[in-house]
Amino acid sequence: MANHRLDVQGAVRALPRAHAVLLRGALAGFDDAELAALVGVPPESVRPMLRLALAKLGGLLADPGGQSPG
């Protein structure tokens, strides 16, 4: 039977570093200013960046074929 478990950590690792950091920070409950400081962008840019990061993570989880193992 196929393994249908989602490898969310693997997908996050395959993202560009700033997207991965932003997602981890958002999940940890950081606010926009803290997230902006974490990834070095203005606070105004956090929400669109988060939206892009989530979209790319969703794409990776839907089609994980390109991720390297581990």
Next chain:
Amino acid sequence: MGLVPGRWPLVGRGEELALIDEQVGRGAPATVVAGDVGVGKSRLLAGWLAAREAQGRPTVVVRATRATATIPFGAFARWVPDRLADTGDRLGVLRATAARLVDQEAGPVVAVDDAHLLDDGSAALVLHLAQHTPTGLLVTIRSGEPCPDAVVALWKERLAQRIDLQPLSEPETVELVEQVLGDAVAPGTRSRLWRLTGGNPLYLREVVEAALGQGVLTRAAGDWRWEGRLAGPTRLVELVSDRIGGCDAAERRVLELVAMGEPLPVEVVLRLADREPLAELEGRGLVVVDRPSPEGAGGLVRLGHPLYSEMLRAELPAFTVQGHHQALAQAAVDAGLHDRDPLRVATWLLEGGDQPGNPELLLRASTLALLGYDHELTARLAEAAERAGGGWQATLRRAEALGPLRRWDEAEALLAGLSGEGSAPEARAAAAQVRAEQSFWHRREDLSVARAIVADAAAGLPERFRPPLLVQGARYAQIALELEESIRLATEAVAGASSLEDRLDGITCAGLAAAFLGRTSAAMATVRLVAPYTATIESAPAAVG
């Protein structure tokens, strides 16, 4: 000309294009796309414009350059009415140019590429278009570069949504390369390209071109594979030099030190440099400082991109490299890093050319290098440990490393020296173990040779040094399928063992032989004996030191 000519396809930007479309579609005054050099801002803009052109919706495109930056309204010179060009009436020029753009040519959108290079007049015009006209703006800027206040105001005053463009993800990077090369890329090569370029399309292109040119990236067995090492291609050096060219001497030194030691704990960097250049480099994205984790791990400093490190190291003269290694080693020891990361610190000591004076550190490092199968480094560290007074353990470690390197004669000479009557019994026992292992596993000699080595050594040693040799003999007997002999030797080892480790070794060896013989009860009995100690053995720091 490049080996992969022409413009590379636009890959992995579907989400960004959709976001821009959404902004323009809902009539947002402006959208700003920011990004590092090479991340693909202009390529994204070109892709978006091409799709728009294909729909028959023309857009005015303005490209700011360093040349136009010195000319008032230079980027918009084409649209400045001639009658106003030489009047010095800046407000009049601004209004008239905006009117021409809106009424005559622009349609709903003006795209401005590299807006961080706009002169003040052009920047004011951009802000004016966003604030006072129905024209939509799509603006790109380079992250970390000074930007005219009027352009910054676009997102600060919430006239624009700012999209910070990031490099490609790993699958997007692979997709781009495979589209360009026209075939699949081997898994190891995929992750290597992504790690090396960080998903930056410009760096990716340069790396792929250089690797193709140098024969490092070749097509074999149906896919593209990376074999070997890049030798600092000129275009890459230029790219990185452009990025770090504005650094002063103090900042450059920090970059070089981080390139040679990354990731470096913040406390090590701050022993080598003032806080000011580090903060400046961080602000410009040339170094990244990982914040301390909630678990207490300290912050780490690394370069802003893996290619910076490759190129910086390739350019450094040998004496500078040596000096930096000395400085890193000293700072690391002062910060106590040698306790947490002995292998790195000892390697810096070695590369720094100092006569190392800490045999314990070098021996611990050599153990870690051996565990990592880096036999060359193990031999070098062990040799340094010998010079520093590391004793027979250092000599033994060097011999251990030389065997797998097929330097048999050197290894044998060292082991013979340790096996003489004048050596300590511990040294003779350990040397016999290594000689036997190298005879059987590395030199592929007949098993009888290894068995004779451990048997002879055991016979000539005081009782308490025999158990490890007996266990080794018992293992060789198992390989020879002499299982009763294996049990006999292992039992003798257990009887004479003075340490828990030797005792457990003997019991497990005997248990395995019993299992092979089908004596299930005896085998299970050994498991019950050993089981309580398993956690103790696994957590013991026996591997280090």
